[in-house]
Amino acid sequence: MIIDFHMHERTFSSDSQMNLKEMVFEAKRKGLDGICITDHDEYGLAEYAMKLSKIENFPIFVGVEYLSIEGDIVAFGINDLPKRHLSAQEFIDWVNNRGGVCIAAHPFRNNSRGLEENLLTIKGLTGIEVLNGSTSNAANLKAMEYCMKLELQPIGASDCHNLISLGRYATNVPMECKTVEDLVEALKTVKCEPVILSGYKKLEL
Numbered sequence: 001m002i003i004d005f006h007m008h009e010r011t012f013s014s015d016s017q018m019n020l021k022e023m024v025f026e027a028k029r030k031g032l033d034g035i036c037i038t039d040h041d042e043y044g045l046a047e048y049a050m051k052l053s054k055i056e057n058f059p060i061f062v063g064v065e066y067l068s069i070e071g072d073i074v075a076f077g078i079n080d081l082p083k084r085h086l087s088a089q090e091f092i093d094w095v096n097n098r099g100g101v102c103i104a105a106h107p108f109r110n111n112s113r114g115l116e117e118n119l120l121t122i123k124g125l126t127g128i129e130v131l132n133g134s135t136s137n138a139a140n141l142k143a144m145e146y147c148m149k150l151e152l153q154p155i156g157a158s159d160c161h162n163l164i165s166l167g168r169y170a171t172n173v174p175m176e177c178k179t180v181e182d183l184v185e186a187l188k189t190v191k192c193e194p195v196i197l198s199g200y201k202k203l204e205l
């Protein structure tokens, strides 16, 4: 399945221009097999996303983009958020203890919201965004180097806030996923690959 792992919907991400219905339409049009909503520190869309996913017969996985003290982390497999502001390691432990998974979002983007060199000391990450659509090629390349060194899942995601950039990058997940639990299981067990969507170009790692 080709899945875009990091996307923002306008109801809870004020910096996004898209509503969920048009995101699903555009994702289908571009050939994606599933999308992930990862609003900033917010799970509010989960119930509606589940309903729309059924109506449209299209997988919508709701995760979150959590701003830890050291930077942004995308998480799946949890249904709420910690009560206090946690460090990256505390948040990753919190998610892992609940059976979820964490992905370092755009670790080297130059907006002080990436985990940067903390990647080398933090334990328990499942993946790293090595292709983030809102990040420079140089920063993505550096993320790829760290991901290979740390042997984590290399994740591609558009981090889109508008329909043009939706699906710019995505991830090939070689397992059928219908629910977010399936997605978590896939991330823990099968090797995923980042892809550039046009023509499903696979990256040579």
Ligand SMILES: [Zn+2]
Residues within 6 Å of the ligand: 006, 007, 008, 065, 159
């Ligand atoms: Zn984001």
